[in-house]
Amino acid sequence: MSATQPEQSTATAAQGASPLFPFVLQLADTSLILAHRLSEWCGHGPVLEQDLALANISLDLLGEARSYYQYAAELEGKGRTEDDLAYLRSAVEYRNPLLVEQPNGDFAHTIVRQFLFDNFHYQLLKGLKDGPDARLASIAEKSLKEAAYHLKWSSEWIIRLGDGTDESRKRLDKAIATLWRFAGELTTPTATESQLQELGLVPDYVALWPAIQAHTAHVLAEATVPEPPAPVAQLGGKTGRHSEHLGYLLAELQYLQRTYPGLTW
């Protein structure tokens, strides 16, 4: 977890912008991409109640993403708006970790992806809430209540799927085997994140790790699932090296603004 990710410095080090800009943009991209993935479930959920739960979480994350994009636009100070940042950047400019762009797969895949994200997200927001940047702290404070519920929801489902039927267990095991390798990127700082951590602007991920690990162990034990061996972390998304999935996702997400620039409701 302590290794630092290599970074293409030209892409992220925006000249003259606040050092926080690339990090806030990364938070925005992460929430937006996961919100979009979850929105793909709308109308397709396994039962009506969970269809609504997925849509609720998607909208929570979308709201959080907007707060970050608005702040990022101000930090950059080049006249770009939240919409410009969300709709008019290409895949290589996106800074979300690989985990959140992974396809929904079956319900178990969606739950494992959500659990890995929520567990990190909750601890990160707790750290940001007490951080020195007032704007980030206020966004984190608002989002923390939502994230607490998301984590409760996805943890419950890990337990239910793991300790449920043979079928649900088989699917959960498969989802864990596919997605666990993407968790490491969340807590592996990029060069940008390391700098901000040294400045005290971003929580030290090493300090977040014990709480994340303890919750994982607790939930997996309840689910009767043996803890998977820590795989080699798949890195890249936070430095712009994405899987092919992101391109397709953005094509759909950005279609309207790309086709009809400046279109409004």
Added chain:
Amino acid sequence: MNQQEWPLWEVFIRSKQGLDHKHVGSLHAADAAMAMQNARDVYTRRLEGVSIWVVESKHIHASNPDEAAEFFDPAADKVYRHPTFYDVPDSIKHM
């Protein structure tokens, strides 16, 4: 666990402190914990409540509509059961 459909639950929401819980609808869930989460997601998305009760529908026993006549009609002409045959003093409010 079995392959059957999840049981039905009735949901009651208290819209604010001091008011009663009111029946708002029903949903499906595997157990009470899931029913509670589902109720939160289905029925309180627009700030409808501050407290939720869920009860499995099978535990609610309803009066039989066929017996409505003998159950309820006899009360219709018992006007003396309403406390309306005395004067309320002016100083008593909210009666």
